Amino acid sequence: MTHPPLPELLIEPLVRAALIEDLGPSGDVTSACVIPAGLRYSAALNARQDGVISGMQLAQIAFRLVDPSLTVTVHRPDGSAVVAGDTVMTIEGAAASILSAERVALNFAGRLSGIATLTAAFAARTAGTSARVTCTRKTTPGLRLVEKQAVLHGGGAAHRFGLSDAILIKDNHVAAAGGIAPALRAARANASHMRRIEIEVDTLAQLDEVLATGGADVVLLDNMSTPNLAAAVLRVDGRLVLEASGTMRLERIAEVAATGVDFISVGALTHSAPVLDLGLDF
Incomplete structure (x- = not known):
């Protein structure tokens, strides 16, 4: 493209x-x-x-x-x-x-x-799957625009550009908000219909709580084992977009893509290329 x-x-x-x-x-x-x-x-x-x-x-x-x-x-x-x-x-x-x-x-x-x-090397490992490789905000200060464009040149996918693009509820947000359910409810109450909501989970139990609460559009599966990623895909069954993140080394990408997740975010694309x-x- x-x-x-x-x-x-x-x-x-x-x-x-x-x-x-x-x-x-x-x-x-x-x-x-x-x-x-x-x-x-x-x-x-x-x-x-x-x-x-x-x-x-x-x-x-x-x-x-x-x-x-x-x-x-x-x-x-x-x-x-x-x-x-x-x-x-x-x-x-x-x-x-x-x-x-x-x-x-x-x-x-x-x-x-x-x-x-480096992006092209990661993307090549996802061939034959629906997973897309994407970057993070771990960019060189002041050069985010051109570094994220370079990810696109390598065949990667776009992620949020900065804090104002989308709502991404991470573990510290959950802790400060008092839990997954209150964080999601507050996000949905304050988000416009044009802004997507993503929430990070570390365990399948947390994923179950997200599914029970509702309000999320995307779930970030952080530092999960490959079997747990596959289990998460089965639990969600296409109802939400799933993004895998954490410990995404080049030699692991193929097995992660095979689990059926939609996106694999790799900080190394911009911070370690x-x-x-x-x-x-x-």
Whole structure:
């Protein structure tokens, strides 16, 4: 599935801030010292590992902000699978400008492609099931928008973006509210008809209480064993959306997906994804 680019109004400030951080008050002093004025070059951003690409939109913005005269051509758009050696992007123009934007462009592209690549690996383990892999709010502060977009590029599903999107009653909410039943009743009384309610449970007994109380749209099955996840699917029998979470390692995903849960949320997609190795070569 292809996903439309993010509105540039939202992501240009992220790139601009990263460039300000990198260039500092004096700019790229190395390039200014050693590269002859007016020297032009063609550079290729190449994949050095197999993976899934994300972050091309941000990389383009980085080069353009440094020098609008640079010609940037994307050969592997966001969401594309690549193998080592593929050229992902080419940049033509002033050599000093290319080098001044290089690190910021690569930081975004490598980080986001790493998330997309890890997501694709998790999603591949769910083939043949109805389960979808999704992310959490465990994102890099300030980069949630682009990191969640990278999950989509890797074939993952969308989750709530932040605290204002949906009602997710977790264990601490339950404790503060005085129990599952009062928490659900309060949530349903205050939620609009447009806002879904999800509640976290740790045991099948808690799931039974949710089912008896009513009011939930989604149940988060947290840190449950695979047999208990399968039992939960049987208990719910399609009446609610089920999301499995906690200890979701790559080697476990296939057996979790086979239980019949609808979603599997994996914090590691955004908090532990290794960078995809991309390099810029003149």
